[in-house]
Amino acid sequence: MRFVVVWADWNGYDIYIFMRKCYEQILKLRRCVVLPGLINSHTHLYQNLLKGLSPGLPLVPWCNQVLFPALDVLRKGMKKHGSRLAYLWTALATNERIRGGVASCVDMDAVSPEILRAWQEIGFRGVLAYTLANKWVPPELRASEESMKQQVLEFVQAYHHPYELTTVFVAPSTLFLCSDDFLLWAGEQARKYDLGMQIHLAEISGEVDDQKEVTGHTPVEHLQYLGLLNSRLSAVHCVHLGDHDIELMAKAGVQAVHCPKSNMKLADGAAPIVRMREAGIPVGLGTDGCASNDLLDMWEEMRAAVLLARVSTGRAEAMMPREAFQMATVDAARVSRLDAGELQPGKLADIAVLELQGIHLQPFNDQDLLNMLVFCARASDVRDTIINGVTVMRNRRLTHVDEAALVDEVEAIQAEVANQYSEESHYSKESTR
């Protein structure tokens, strides 16, 4: 019998008090590892219906040829199927996460309260980062600025419960999708309601060039100029940063989110994660959406983070597996503003139990557990997932949702979505402004 606890701060007695419901179950484990539930710091669940559809394109053509047509299809789908469509993509994506030991995520999305209701029903801990955009996105694909402002505040009132399963962020999508006034409004709401704020930042070099041309600032400097660089902010991607940008972010207490597979798929480049971490910036790990990944697998993402850091710096010691694990747990919890990511008394009771029976884990070398797990474990090795003290997957069976019925329903709609998607005309904007 082997019962291994990876996290050094584990205290069995206190966990027993805190996690009374799961204590017996944990004791019965054989050849398992108990870990804090993983946290996906950035994703877009609506893209779950777009797996495997996108060709090899960089960001701007990808938006025009993949994302905007997809948004149009989903918008039409919502008209036909109502909010059920949002429930379906959320439930599907959430199940994939739970199966991989992910207990919470930050979902940059906008469209429907069904997303939050699905999380509550399934028992998943979700942060809805309400997406704001008032330029560049074709007008027919976005709500009016006034209705976005009204709806985000309604979401805050209804679903921002920091000690329960759902919370809300404001999320201006990018600098080139939001006017300065809209960004300032978002920053003001974040302060007023004590919310996190998430933004895509410096993902491509063109964004930096355009920002400099218009304002004379880099994207990070422009946020500083607007007074929006602060500890509420998590900046996603951060691929094209200079030393001054990193210095400003570190000084202001900004968190970053690293999405290595998405950055590689869209050929954005390699984010200077090692330099950011050395400067003291907490960096959470995220998958980004399925249109640019296409999996929601945090085990793959941890491996990709380590490998990309090493190949981009030319240093084999640039990132160690334990650092990637920290990015998927402790640092991701900071990004998500959740008191989670550690198996410690008092922390939110989110747990993943990994089974060590798989042939790909043999022989199991436990001299450096995180080295072994980050390089060898798969999402399918997760046997149980516990969120908020409740077992949402036991012996690989989801406890709160009929997965087979869900997949049947999604398949019926997916054929329609895929057909419409292939018929959509492409949008043709070229500039990032």
Ligand SMILES: [Zn+2]
């Ligand atoms: Zn994203």
